[in-house]
Amino acid sequence: MTSVATIELTAQALLFDMDGTLVDSTTAVERTWRRFADRHGLDAEAILAGSHGQRTAETVARHAPPGADVAAETAWLVAQDVADTRGTVAVPGAAALLAALPPHRWALVTSAGRELAVRRMAAAGLPLPEVVISADDVRRGKPDPEGYLAAAARLGVDPSAAVVFEDAELGLEAAHAAGAPAVVVGPHAGPATAGLPRLADFRAVSVKATDSGVRLALPPV
Structure with missing residues (x-):
């Protein structure tokens, strides 16, 4: 051999x-993006599939519903991430x-x-x-x-x-x-x-x- x-x-x-x-x-990231998806009625799996390696604001801009405040949603997501590092x-x-x-x-x-x-x-x-x-x-x-x-x-x-x-x-x-x-x-x-x-x-x-x-x-x- x-x-x-x-x-x-x-x-x-x-x-x-x-x-x-x-x-x-992984577990913390998935929890946060699933909260975001639930918040807007979005497909969490689609968000997770394209979010890895990308800045939060860019992922939000890609998936947020029309009219959403991207800056505000990004700040909400970041706060969720900072508060939740379990796992x-x-x-x-x-x-x-x-x-x-x-x-x-x-x-x-x-x-x-x-x-x-x-x-x-x-x-x-x-x-x-x-x-x-x-x-x-x-x-x-x-x-x-x-x-x-x-x-x-x-x-x-x-x-x-x-x-x-x-x-x-x-x-x-x-x-x-x-x-x-x-x-x-x-x-x-x-x-x-x-x-x-x-x-x-x-x-x-x-x-x-x-x-x-x-x-x-x-x-x-």
């Missing part, structure tokens, strides 16, 4: 998405991986707002990095590369020298548009995942800090 080799990567910085990548917030946990191995990284070598790039990012990372028992780029910090959300470009700039690295960890199609498209190599976390199998290394979770990932960045060893999947 042919063995599959471990994948080795080097990077000056690591850029992480949050929901579905570092944090499993939010870290993706296995994420805590150990982040603890092994030098603080100036990683950033969080999330489609959640800053307050929600703080709440969910805390609920999952994960630290916040020095650089957090949230939905509040960009004009255009994923798949636009603005967030990843901003994170790389804040860390003082070229995007091509960073590695992005993402679980959603929109986020992977954003990484590609930013010129950053990416690793898929989880089972998503859209077009943007073609040819990319993949992780089920972070438990078997090893990391070593170097003078110029980090060296990663990813297990075969």
Whole structure:
């Protein structure tokens, strides 16, 4: 039988998405969007199918009934999310991986707002990095590369020298548009995942800090 080799990567910085990548917030997210759907008589499954990786305001604008106040509905949803983090946990191995990284070598790039990012990372028992780029910090959300470009700039690295960890199609498209190599976390199998290394979770990932960045060893999947 042919063995599959471990994948080795080097990077000056690591850029992480949050929901579905570092944090499993699936149950909380679904509860909030189902409340929104019930509030307006909408199809919750249709909303959930297209919401992953997208900023809340953009999902609201797509699904809210005609005449709805998108800003007000977005604020209502965000308040629901911030108040309800039950069931939010870290993706296995994420805590150990982040603890092994030098603080100036990683950033969080999330489609959640800053307050929600703080709440969910805390609920999952994960630290916040020095650089957090949230939905509040960009004009255009994923798949636009603005967030990843901003994170790389804040860390003082070229995007091509960073590695992005993402679980959603929109986020992977954003990484590609930013010129950053990416690793898929989880089972998503859209077009943007073609040819990319993949992780089920972070438990078997090893990391070593170097003078110029980090060296990663990813297990075969």
